[in-house]
Amino acid sequence: MTVDDNYSKLDELFKTSGVKFGDSVIIETQDATHLGILIPRYEYADKNHLVLKLKNGYNIGINVGKIKNIKKITEKLETTINHGTDYKFGGFISGQDPVQDFSNTLSSHLSLLSTGGTISSKIDYRTGGVMAALTAKELNDSIPELERIANIDPEVVLTEYSENIKPEHWSVIATKVADKISSGKYDGVIVSHGTDTMHYTSAALSFALQNLPVPVVLVGAQRSSDRPSSDASLNLIGACTFATKSKFSGVFVAMHYTVSDDIIACHIGTRVRKNHTSRRDAFRSIDVLPFSLVHNGQIEISRQYADLKFQERHNNVENMIVKPKFENKVSLLKFHPGFDCRMIDYCLESGHKAIIIEGTGLGHVSKECFSQIKNAVKRGIFVFMTSQCIWGRTALTVYDTGRDLLNLGVIPLFNTTSETALVKAMWCLANFKEEKDVIKTMTTNIANEFTNRIIVD
């Protein structure tokens, strides 16, 4: 049977059964009977297969040639909920608590802004690889469950893999998010994004958009949306659920909490990091618990939230602070044994305005770099210190090396992650002219980039 034959057959099947994409159906093949939701095919999809989302949340491709019958069912399928029976929500406040449950979600409106990445990618069957292609609308259409959470307006802002996202893109995204919020039409904004640098972008939005009236939730996927094992739909469902139900506004990242398809973690935008190249639960909160977990359509907020800086939703759109500019000339240098200290001179000579040194341990570098650091500070470059340990905080008063670095003018950034520190410095330098304002802002907690009570997840 040829592809054209399959097309004709599919048309016929759709016509006789009266089904359309998004419908819940039972498909009988020569081999088995499948219950699921019909997912639209896209240009690059394998044309011999119909994609069905099963009850367990996974997609399967069904060979059209083998389909005997398609039958529409009216029963609303709950496809993605497979919550672990033995999972304990330690440290979390139940979503039943009226404090957390913001709204009747049936009347919620969300804006879905697509920027590219795996979540809006499809397998390119010519190369076997993945390419960015899916639009926000296609993404929205391919996950029919979203309809039950909120009315979602999709829009494409960028189509970039996130390794290509630059500070200029953060400005574009921040401005677009602010526009959507300013319209007063939305209860939340979802930003679909490539996972590689999603934590940099979430930090950027955390500084660029303050005093937010509604939640802004970034979401990605570790596997493309048309793959059977894609995590895209559950992540997006989790993001939308949180965005409609959370009592708190702010910038968050919603991704799988474990490798199972059950719980979505919503991390604080400045405190999250991609810690695994491929696992679904690659994103981890650093030094704090995830802000919220979403499962079974409910959200639970971490008990830690009281120690953090969050505000509740509000309607004063005009009070939202929008500062979407970023300065490109900031570098992140990871120190290591054998580090070429002249790299600091290079930054100076290239007109960089700040350097984040990702030091060792509590925030150290070799004494061999002292003269370069001294010179850089003297010439007006800000030198900030973070730690390559990732977890924990810098402390430059414990050892000789740290005290020497303080004397040289190095500014430690406590437990701000290196990635967030870089983004914050880029933001500070674009928004503050005076040295004292930059230093004051860099060492002041704006969006939970500093946390006092440290808990390791």
Place this chain on the structure above:
Amino acid sequence: MTVDDNYSKLDELFKTSGVKFGDSVIIETQDATHLGILIPRYEYADKNHLVLKLKNGYNIGINVGKIKNIKKITEKLETTINHGTDYKFGGFISGQDPVQDFSNTLSSHLSLLSTGGTISSKIDYRTGGVMAALTAKELNDSIPELERIANIDPEVVLTEYSENIKPEHWSVIATKVADKISSGKYDGVIVSHGTDTMHYTSAALSFALQNLPVPVVLVGAQRSSDRPSSDASLNLIGACTFATKSKFSGVFVAMHYTVSDDIIACHIGTRVRKNHTSRRDAFRSIDVLPFSLVHNGQIEISRQYADLKFQERHNNVENMIVKPKFENKVSLLKFHPGFDCRMIDYCLESGHKAIIIEGTGLGHVSKECFSQIKNAVKRGIFVFMTSQCIWGRTALTVYDTGRDLLNLGVIPLFNTTSETALVKAMWCLANFKEEKDVIKTMTTNIANEFTNRIIVD
């Protein structure tokens, strides 16, 4: 009472009670009675206090002026063993298994090489900070329990905080370790080291010293040895226990497994990372379980060991491979949004021979860097790719970006950590002249820097 008065009183107390440092004693003060081991005081210690190591492994300072009586006891104190009753050794083979239990430790001999760092540091009471001062002998003397594990010959090799350790130092340490092993006198070598870059040094020794007849165990402390809360003694006891009992040779790092003072983890030298600035359990195995856990004087080996590359102890000292040279001109560049791609040109112009790019996700950088990478490869610099995610592996065949990078000549390093990749490149370039040999060695598993079955601890 003055300090001089205290000195006279202490002399008198020691004389009348017949005690010496290292003895188990009962000390009666005006306030309480303490049972512990007398720890020597050092130059920088507070001269008003006598340091006693308690049964729980912690040190306390006892005000000499308040001491009423010191009494020597003959009972051997077990000060550091406080093993959690509910801890489960999942995934580990019991130390009872004769496979693991190498020797009667009473006749074991270990070499203890001190290189500096917190483990051989004391609080400087003038500044309140910590300074490097303790020698290997003082360290050995301050932990009397070590006597019961093995006869230990201490020697000072370096006195550097580890942020100052350079590739040249790795050569010095590797050569000294090889000398000790070549003497045929030792069942293992312990290297005490600052924690900041201990994982870089452990990787360096893993490549410089192959086919090792005995284990080489690096050990450090997150808090200085004379602090009440120091983790130094338990780490050192764990390192020595493993070094005497392990059936397998190789290079390891021994540090606290949890924040409790009970279990020591022995990590594979190439697969370990300092993941917290201050916690005792800062060191974590990446993509594998710790090779061994030590508790209650016994060692347990991870079930994973069969999937890894290890050899058993042997007596053929002449078969040991010693290649202690390292090339300094290798850089580690962490890619980030807004990354200045001309940093790659800088490395080229500065005569660097290899660059490790710590890319995003599966091993990506912005397409804006492609021309610099292409030029660097063309001009003969090796460009290797690792991931800043830390866990997981690079994969350059999944996305367009990865395939483009492969075409440019970028060499992915699978799941070698960035730190180990840097060290390995430094080692390869010092030991192999031909390009093909460098590439072959960099992409061949030598010391478990590549692991196939990935388990997240």
